[in-house]
Amino acid sequence: MVLLEQLLNTDYITDMVLLTQPDTLQNQMVSNIEITETPDVEFYISAETFILTTGMVFKDNQLKLIDFIDSLIRAKGSGLAIKSGRFLGGKIDPLVIEHANKQHFPIINIPDKYPLGRLLHQMSNYIWDQQKEEIEFALEIQKQFSDLLLNNTSVGKVINEFSKIIKCPIILLSPLKKVIAYSQFFVRQKDWLESIESQFQQKFYQSEVPDDYVKMYDQKHQTFMLSVSNVFVFKYFPHYLLILNPENMTYPISTFTIDQAKLVLSYILYKSEMVYNTYLHASSSFMLESMTSDSHDRSVLYNAIEDIHLIDSNYYLAIEVNVPSALDPMRKTVELYEKYALIVDWLKNYGEKYFEDMFLFQKDAQSDIYIVLQNHNINVEKCLLKCRHDLAELVDIDLIYSVGEAVISLDQLPKSLDQAQLAFKSRFSDYNREPITYYNNSGVQHLFHNINAKEIEYFCESVLKELAFPETNSQKELRTTLKVYLDNQCETTITANQLFVHRNTVKYRIEKCQEILGTDIHDPKASLNIRVALSLSV
Template structure:
């Protein structure tokens, strides 16, 4: 990294002077290249971060034209302008110098003793030599970090090593912007990493996407420069390397060197993630075996027990919750971004489910990208806890979880039944695109037998049995249908039905008589009540 200030400090260039005041201009921008030109319209022919050298021969009789040249160089994002004096112009007009100071653009006086061609080569050699040193250092860093990768170093070791090299604090965030690891500097009291992360997350939400550097307040209220580097373990949802006080990173460490370290870190994170997935898959395979064993028509003679090593627990409560992402609900084959969302949702649940369910077990199915939570302790506020998880994840990443819940059972040998119910709820919500956050399994009894029939056949049956009560629109018929449903549910007991409807017994009697008039038969006769119950349930489903 070479700047105008660096060049002017070299003894060999002691007679080259900065014409503009150092307090008025920034002479510390990195020079990427050096060029010579005598063309006034050079703006469109030079790269950014260039130091331009000129004899100013085009401005011998009109130095005011240099002001327009300065403006064009600023637009081209040039670093500065070196003018050789003593040949075409004796000295630079003070008005030009004053203007350059006003706009913050460095002007350099090059004595007539210099050949611009020779100076060009000398400066380029200096810049290229610096780049060689930076690249050499970056490759050395890459070698060190690949060595850590081979040695199976964990994230903490890699972060501490990088912090030691760049001599500044570092924080590693996961895609949910939660702290994975932080360097040793944050172990000190009064310097918590979470303080920085809280401000970083808020700033990242507010700032433009292209910004990767910004200012936050430190624990003591002082301003702290922050640099954010995405680590691409996933295509769409990166991890983040947070560098605190990047301006203090010493030479010859360059952004290229840090990029090399970030690249190796991405391999370390990917490897560690795959190791974690491999360990989790063992628990998932045991779950599949458990489901297959107890779902089979004739269980084999061998015994099958819960494997406590994988988080299973002997309990009197087992309930399966199927978890999916609302955005992926419509697609039979989720695309890559949606698959990543499902994988990340499962990873987040692995970490945070214990905060909500004691001894909850998270299982991930790699092929279908579905997640299952096995609740192994009775939870009175199950729905509230699921909604709390959904809300918390959505705050950290744009994922909206949906839950399909099976019934609870007291025997672990019936986990397969709870799983089958949860899966059935999910398949139904998928076919009907039901996006409610939580759906519970409801036992349909005999209604299930009619699912293979055409809707028209079911409708004909309902209308034939219920007459005007099949799909009523008029309020009076709706009220009579409700009374009929409650009456049958109360085993045709007038008192129980009246209590459930909050009406007088005589009102129930009158309504049931009206129902019997419309239906043409008594509603409590064994030959009719079963058909009535079934038709009421089916017409509810298909209304």
């Protein structure tokens, strides 16, 4: 890939004439050259293709070139070169040139002495030679980056080295659109760094960030260009590599070179993510074991896990942090687990902005994220909502909190953790998506909390059969109807109104439920078992 302006300055075609304004050549990249005499070429060319033509099909009406130019723009073509002396009388209609200028699309005149076939061959060879040189350069860069990887280099070091190579300032943003690394240029330009971060957040507020050039403003409110590249550590929530004034990059820097840097950054970021997740899970497991065992001295526990900032207090409160989509058992998707990772990142880096002396706790390696507060805060609800709001401003994640009860000693923290977990599970029964819910110790789940989970599962399956843990939409529909019907004391009309279905539909579904369960759900003993099983199998 080369700049069109650079291609037109090669020694053997210097007499090709640009018919449009000079600025139409700006940032026009060429990856491919094609000869065509057909007007529907937009469906058959790749992006950044430069078209060579005699314009034969337009000899009777040059104004049709306007539609042809628009089609090339839709196909993301690089420009149009016309051998006008062959069929167009050596002159392009001024209206066509005017339209091309408005669209910032370059039109070049090819002198009669150039056969199109030879011109295609010469231009293509030039592009291939440039690409070969770019690849060789990129491979050399890859070697440098590989050495950095082998030396366990940090993200900041990679960013700084890459900045030296391309001679442009660089910023790396997290999926939360927060600065996590930057090149040496910004060491004394912190205000500008913060300004770029803020502008980026505002420009792409709750919207997808494309791989593209973006216009920004410096401290003097003058515009400058920013190249944005997505760096995929996560599938749905990429990091962002920002290159300032990319037009200043010197040859032979290419997209391939940038891709090498992105690949290395992806690896280092992924490694860092996995290391922290492993640490969080391991330290949480160690804490849980220590809190439920007499074999560990508390002072050892306080000093053993430095990053958790555990303090000796008479107040501990566990809050499970989750997202509404986790309430659907069928939506345990990659996107959901990526959201968990970003929630951990958010709370790890910014949690203490909202909650003093908090630490993170994680029962499971992929979910069950808890905030543990170690000081009483009368404004805790306000802080939770502020934390939720600020995260939603940066990325499409909507937090929901499930709050346990405060305990007075670290020994009792597992109790608060269990209560927060029960508070979250209670959301399933009525699909409670409220931002904050609290533990209620009067529920059925509380009574059965200490019973073996396998025994509870067996009880639910023996009572509800295939409706205990439904897998199909039909089974879920029947289970929901059964629960609403029982909650409304078996009133068909009320159930139908609540579900927005006909009374006969409710009757049919209840009959189907009774058929599956093999019992009369109106029988008091059967009804009690069904209600308990429905509550326990959420």
